Amino acid sequence: MILLIDAGNTRIKIGWLDIATGRREDAALALRHVDVAELALRTKQLAFTPIAAIGVNVAGASVARDLAETLQRLHSLEIRWVHSGRMAGGITNAYEVPEQLGADRWVSMMGLARHTDEAAMLATFGTATTLDTLGPKDNEQGTRLFHGGLILPGPALMRSSLAAGTANLPEGNGEAVAFPIHTHQAIATGIAAAQAGALLRQWREGLERFGVPPMVYSAGGGWDMIEDEAQRLLTKARKDLGLAAEPIRWLPNPVLDGLASLAPELL
Numbered sequence: 001m002i003l004l005i006d007a008g009n010t011r012i013k014i015g016w017l018d019i020a021t022g023r024r025e026d027a028a029l030a031l032r033h034v035d036v037a038e039l040a041l042r043t044k045q046l047a048f049t050p051i052a053a054i055g056v057n058v059a060g061a062s063v064a065r066d067l068a069e070t071l072q073r074l075h076s077l078e079i080r081w082v083h084s085g086r087m088a089g090g091i092t093n094a095y096e097v098p099e100q101l102g103a104d105r106w107v108s109m110m111g112l113a114r115h116t117d118e119a120a121m122l123a124t125f126g127t128a129t130t131l132d133t134l135g136p137k138d139n140e141q142g143t144r145l146f147h148g149g150l151i152l153p154g155p156a157l158m159r160s161s162l163a164a165g166t167a168n169l170p171e172g173n174g175e176a177v178a179f180p181i182h183t184h185q186a187i188a189t190g191i192a193a194a195q196a197g198a199l200l201r202q203w204r205e206g207l208e209r210f211g212v213p214p215m216v217y218s219a220g221g222g223w224d225m226i227e228d229e230a231q232r233l234l235t236k237a238r239k240d241l242g243l244a245a246e247p248i249r250w251l252p253n254p255v256l257d258g259l260a261s262l263a264p265e266l267l
């Protein structure tokens with residue numbers, strides 16, 4: 001079994017792959033950085049001994065070091081860290097400097113490619129929100145292009161930055177509504193509208209570029225804060241354009257899916 005690691009800025013997600021059968025974890029483990037020691041307890045509960053570990057890390061050197069030390073101590077394993085590049089897993093990276101792209105975003109495009117051959121967008125609501133577009137599989141070689149994408153503060157970061165940067169605003173919670181009538185509602189609605197509005201903007205860019213609407217997939221721990229608003233705005237936009245309804249589809253772990261698809265060529 002191979003451990004799959006996605007170290008994000010808030011949490012580390014860990015799954016596994018049986019390379020012989022393609023079998024994957026039922027549910028990924030999510031740990032905060034400070035709880036990395038819990039990995040010892042959790043991997044001891046696994047019904048197998050991992051023989052390799054591959055991962056991406058956008059959370060800085062100390063998180064990588066903690067993970068590396070923990071897996072070395074527990075299983076004598078070295079983590080094979082994946083970095084962004086110009087091409088991998090049948091996808092070409094349009095970033096001017098490919099190595100600058102977050103490795104989690106890059107590998108998530110390979111995860112997304114497992115779910116559709118159509119032009120698609122992955123909206124990930126983590127610490128940051130990223131809205132990334134993958135072109136269709138439409139040439140003879142079957143290669144695809146990562147067209148680029150947006151970065152904005154994630155829902156929780158928007159909320160905490162409002163509370164930290166103002167004298168009077170709390171950490172706003174609540175439902176998004178058309179016309180907010182108290183502060184919590186005003187903040188929750190503002191954040192949901194900003195996140196869903198950015199998603200919709202990028203979906204329209206995709207529609208113009210491809211001539212067909214990109215499929216939209218979502219991921220990340222902050223999705224539940226904006227799901228209703230995002231689904232509602234996209235449904236309305238599609239209806240206004242005379243397009244059939246097509247909801248945003250949730251992907252629990254596109255980064256781990258991408259690592260799983262890269263594993264055979266990495267190991």
Ligand SMILES: Nc1ncnc2c1ncn2[C@@H]1O[C@H](COP(=O)(O)OP(=O)(O)O)[C@@H](O)[C@H]1O
Pocket residue numbers: 007008009010011012032125126127128154155156157219220221222
């Ligand atoms: N138990 C939890 N601990 C921390 N964040 C959580 C938890 N449950 C949901 N969240 C939300 O998930 C977000 C982090 O999502 P995640 O996809 O793990 O991000 P990242 O990949 O940047 O670490 C947080 O900003 C928060 O809104």
Ligand SMILES: CC(C)(COP(=O)(O)O)[C@@H](O)C(=O)NCCC(=O)O
Pocket residue numbers: 007008009010058100101102103104105126127128129130151154
């Ligand atoms: C955009 C990110 C901060 C997202 O990180 P996350 O929210 O998943 O922790 C990360 O992918 C990153 O540091 N990217 C480097 C810059 C770029 O992708 O252009």
